[in-house]
Each structure stands twice: as C-alpha cells, then as structure tokens.
Amino acid sequence: MTSPAAQLESALATTIEEKTARGSTGRLPSAQGWHPGARIGATAEIGALLAYNDDGSTGICNLENGSGTWLNTQSEPDARDFTDRPYSVWRWMAAYNGRPACLMGRLAPGAARLELRASDGTVAEADVVDGTFAAEIAVDMVSLRHARERMEADSAEGRAEFERLLADSRTEMTKVKVRVYDTAGALLYDGASINATD
Template sequence: MKQLPETSTARQIGHQSAGKRFLLTSTNPTHRNSGNLPDAPATNRSESEPNPIRQEGEQHAVTSPAAQLESALATTIEEKTARGRTDQLPSTKGWHPGARIGATAELGALLAYNDDGSTGICNLENGRGTWLNLQPQDRKQDHRPYSVWRWMAAYNGRPACLMGRLAPGAARLELHASDGTVAEADVVDGTFAAEIAVDMAVLRHARERLEAHEAASAEGRAEFERLMADSRTEMAKLKVRVYDSTGTLLYDGAAINATD
C-alpha cells in the first residue's frame, strides 16, 4: 500500500497523451493533488517530477530499507530544491523505515515515519528509493484498528496492495481474497504493507481501457473515473483481518471504505 510472489509493490497504470497522464492509484484523499494523483506517482513521475538520471551500474538493487529511505529522501530534496519548491521539503533528519512491499521488484513501496510525527511512502524502483511522498496525518478510525495510506487494485493482472498504520494494540494484518488466498502484511513499528495476487476481472485490461481514449478528452476522463469506481468496488471485496499480539481477532471486514 511488500508482499508476496511477484509480490510487493505499489503499482499504478498510466496513459499519457497531449502532455497529460492519468494514473490509477489511491492515497488518503486529503493527500490528493487532483483526483487520485499523489504528489509523485509510484510508477511514473509526472513531467514536473522527472525520474532522477541514473548512471549505468547504479541500477543495482538496494535491499536495506534504511538505504532505500535515504536514497528516496535525498532525491526528493534535491529535485524539489532544484525546482524552487523549498516550502514543500521533507525534514532531513529523524526518518525511520517501516513496512515494505516489493523490496527489489520493478516497483515497490516503503513506508516511513519521522520522530516529529511526519509519515510518508517511498517509491521503490528495482530496489532503489526514488521518491518520498509525504502523507497527511492519520484520520481517527473508530470502526477499525488501522488507517489506510495507500491502496492499489489489481490492474492488468498485477497484485493488489494495501498500506497504512495499525492502531495501538493491533499486531498483525491479513488480506483475504474471495478465492481463499491469504496474504499476511509486513508489519514494522506499527506500519503495515501487504499485497495479494487476486483476479479483478474488470481491471484485467485497465491500460487498454485508458489508451482507447485521448487522456485530455472528456471521454478519457470519463473512462478514468469509471476505472476508479471499478477499482474501489473491487478493493472493497477484499477482506482484512486484524489481530492483537495474543491472536485475538480485532477486525474482520472490507479492506477499504468510501473515505480511503
């Protein structure tokens, strides 16, 4: 939201046309810049946030969460400073790595938290930290023992993922699919990240659905909105079970709700 088989990765699909890109992902709604566009996409950064230039030989996987966080933080600060966005810089100190999916996969994610209370999600590409998206403050969840920072439906046959923070007293989280598949989340210092291989039939050809229209057109935007609605419906079919340290079930219900 780092997972399992091809596992572990926050994924999104995009269609670029006429200088615009539609990205299918979801973060906490208070963090969205436009619709469901995060500060910096987990897969393809927008033109305003280009990928850092890598030298040949630098593309090796970095398996240490601390090193991935350091790389993501450094790149974010460097690029935002170069663009004069110094009012949006994350703190340079006090960060700690949290739960992770896709540690060395093509696309992954690493949750992070700061001593000052700030939180974020690092985009991982082939094991390297490439960007740090700051998260808003967690909203209080009276009905479930976790908050959602990011979720991703199973586009084009990819795994679905869920990431966030567990409430005090919660120790373990599982994702359950209707076919009986179960994925246990990586849990680190109260943060969690899980991905699960599940067939969401209506999203098997999500990319083709987007690419059938010009991204800047009314039809393209309408199709994007339909995909997001389908994504939310499919993600809500996934079940989450949360347990405390003794194995007592604290929650058994839909993975996301209308506010996630």
C-alpha cells in the same frame, strides 16, 4: 541497495534534491528523524516503503528495482484514525495491468498482525514494522482485467472512462477482506479492506 534504511535514505536524498532544483524548498521533507517502516516489493520493479519521522510526519517511499526514488510525505489527520477499524489506510491500489492489489497504513495500538484475504481463499500476511503495515495480494479483479486498454483507447470519453476505472477499482478493492489480530491472536477486525473515505 535493498535494506529499508538505505532505500529510505536514497528516496529522501532524491526528493530533497529534485524539489530544491525545482525551487520547491518550502515543501521539503525534514532531512533528519526518518525511520523505515513496513514495505512491499523490496527488490521488485515497483514497490513501496512506509516511513515515519520523530516529529510525527509520515510518508511513503516509492521504490524501483530495489532503490528508493521518492518520498511522498503524508500530513492527513486521519493517518492515525482508528475510529471504525484497528488500522488506517495510507495508500491502496487495486490489482490491474498484472500488478497485485496492495494496502498500506498504520495499525492501531494493540493490533499486531494484518492479513489480506481474496474471495478465492488466497491469504497474504502484511509486513508489520513499528506499527506500520504493508501488504499485497495477487487477485483477479474482473472489471480491471483490461484497464490498460480502456485507458489507451482513443476516445472523447477519456475522462469518463478514467472515472469509471476509479469506481471499478474501489468496488473491486472492497471485495478484498482484511483480518486484524492482536498480540495474543484474538481477532480484532474482519471486514472490507477499504471504506468510502479511503
């Protein structure tokens, strides 16, 4: 099952079923009106698919081996905040444990294309669907090379180490640059991928 619509349907069904089984029926996503957006890792071990609903709700489906496994709904008011740049960030993840860095969200009206750029010159074009975007880029984030070992180390400083990893992740992710272009190819934005509020 690799089509975006099938992945979304699978994730929605699983989410509703599992939340209902746990008695969390007050927080069920709407069963109707969802549409697939941009995605990364469509058939990979781990991926993501953005989704939006006719009622204005948004979400991110977790994908595993091509199947949708869960829909995390988003209700943040800044999901469409384009005050500082022509895109909003719904999720970002730094590169660690062999996984690429990723950036997902919504493009502002008039924005048509988004690229991630690493300091070594690597460029990754985002998947763009109905105003949503999802991009991933293989990049060496030096301070995160041994993230797994840092987290698995048995120490009384476990929480402090976790906080340091989060700070390192944010610092490394700001080194990944974003360029956003309009439909005519004009550059709208060239700057850091995330900011302090992402």
